[in-house]
Amino acid sequence: MITEALKTIASCLNEAGIQYMVIGGQAVAQYGENRFTEDIDITLALIPDEIDVIRGPLKSCGFHPIPEDYHSFLIRTWVLPVEHTETKARVYLIFSVIPFERTAINNAIEISIDGVPVKFISAEDLVIQKIFSGRPRDIEDAAGIIRLNKGRIDLKNIRESVEALSREISDSSLLDRLSGLMEFFD
Numbered sequence: 001m002i003t004e005a006l007k008t009i010a011s012c013l014n015e016a017g018i019q020y021m022v023i024g025g026q027a028v029a030q031y032g033e034n035r036f037t038e039d040i041d042i043t044l045a046l047i048p049d050e051i052d053v054i055r056g057p058l059k060s061c062g063f064h065p066i067p068e069d070y071h072s073f074l075i076r077t078w079v080l081p082v083e084h085t086e087t088k089a090r091v092y093l094i095f096s097v098i099p100f101e102r103t104a105i106n107n108a109i110e111i112s113i114d115g116v117p118v119k120f121i122s123a124e125d126l127v128i129q130k131i132f133s134g135r136p137r138d139i140e141d142a143a144g145i146i147r148l149n150k151g152r153i154d155l156k157n158i159r160e161s162v163e164a165l166s167r168e169i170s171d172s173s174l175l176d177r178l179s180g181l182m183e184f185f186d
Helices: 002-016 024-031 048-060 070-077 099-106 123-133 136-148 155-169 173-180
Strands: 020-023 039-044 063-065 079-084 090-095 109-113 116-120
Touching: 002 020, 002 039, 002 048, 002 063, 002 079, 002 109, 002 116, 020 024, 020 099, 024 039, 024 116, 024 123, 024 136, 039 099, 048 063, 048 070, 048 079, 048 090, 070 079, 099 123, 123 136, 123 155, 123 173, 155 173
Parallel strands: 020 116, 039 090
Antiparallel strands: 020 039, 063 079, 079 090, 109 116
């Protein structure tokens, strides 16, 4: 069910030429420990004012907005929850404007799922995103990704990026979260 919806939404976005990256539990499953999730989180290189760019492709691929007043919901939250008619899987489309997100979309890794190219956030950017989010589950995910991908991911880049992001948004808690993960870096 989830895999079919993921392949369908990826094909839809690829065909429409919309830049994106799969994040959340689906991305963690690519780089870390499998985690049960019943939805798909995707960050788009779009802002809410660009909703018309995606409305047609979503409809033609069998996705419909979940909120009745989806436009107001999108403007308020920058998220458009949609459901795949065929599988009933939910996809959360996250619109972006933060420079980190746009860079991460450009760094996305294409992974083939049953012959369908799907763009996933890179392991390094996923760790950074998880540190930024800071929820306990996200920190656990970041630790698992680092532990399971040691030697394959650029830990120096992660450290430098978190330090830069911390300065950019004036939030020293990011450095505290990074410090808590240092045991996995060595």
